[in-house]
Amino acid sequence: xxxxxxxxxxxxxxxxxxxxxxxxxxxxxxxxxxxxxxxxxxxxxxxxxxxxxxxxxxxxxxxxxxxxxxxxxxxxxxxxxxxxxxxxxxxxxxxxxxxxxxxxxxxxxxxxxxxxx
Amino acid sequence: xxxxxxxxxxxxxxxxxxxxxxxxxxxxxxxxxxxxxxxxxxxxxxxxxxxxxxxxxxxxxxxxxxxxxxxxxxxxxxxxxxxxxxxxxxxxxxxxxxxxxxxxxxxxxxxxxxxx
Numbered sequence: 009x010x011x012x013x014x015x016x017x018x019x020x021x022x023x024x025x026x027x028x029x030x031x032x033x034x035x036x037x038x039x040x041x042x043x044x045x046x047x048x049x050x051x052x053x054x055x056x057x058x059x060x061x062x063x064x065x066x067x068x069x070x071x072x073x074x075x076x077x078x079x080x081x082x083x084x085x086x087x088x089x090x091x092x093x094x095x096x097x098x099x100x101x102x103x104x105x106x107x108x109x110x111x112x113x114x115x116x117x118x119x120x121x122x123x124x125x
Numbered sequence: 126x127x128x129x130x131x132x133x134x135x136x137x138x139x140x141x142x143x144x145x146x147x148x149x150x151x152x153x154x155x156x157x158x159x160x161x162x163x164x165x166x167x168x169x170x171x172x173x174x175x176x177x178x179x180x181x182x183x184x185x186x187x188x189x190x191x192x193x194x195x196x197x198x199x200x201x202x203x204x205x206x207x208x209x210x211x212x213x214x215x216x217x218x219x220x221x222x223x224x225x226x227x228x229x230x231x232x233x234x235x236x237x238x239x240x241x
Contacts, residue, residue, distance in 0.1 A: 017151050043229075048233065049168070049233055049234075049236075050129070050215050050217075050231030050232050051215070051229075052230045052231070053228050053229065055229070057229060064228055066228075067228075083206050098208045099168075099169070101169075102197050111157055113159075113171055113174060114171075114229065115171075116161075116169040116170075118167075118168040119167060119168065
């Protein structure tokens, strides 16, 4: 597509529930990233995919968070047993490639706002 | 771990005033530097970037930034702001030696309000 698409744009859930957030990157972009932005903070890195594999998942806060990208395009971020502290805007970004120099520009989506009651 | 500091959290300027937003990073190695902007109701967009070469980089809408390696800084400037520059500005850094990808570390952002 023309840009990075994220759904849903807003999600309200109850504590303890399971949530899935979807990201559709720019067509042809091999690298895909998930970030989390809490109120008053900058985006915080969660995980990065190069193709189908997670190249760096060091930002995932705990094992309740998991992400997949089975066909190297669309990605889903999955959060189990949600907690109130998970409330944030979850941003997805993509880039043409994740070259070794890091000299790639990320294009961000509009984000999915998650509210855990 | 690297970190990014943006010292000005809120800035209010009148139209035509000059702007400088500070950005300092902690990592001492080779870095790539970025400024992203988020206009009200819109998503993050790239304003400008520095990878190598001339340390003074020019971006969209008349913005520029200067990389000063000795000061670990990448301050954003604009000589004359417009009301439409009202937005939140984020400085970001990645470390070229991480072996790939773009694990950007962002600052906390600066909220700029330009008054008519």
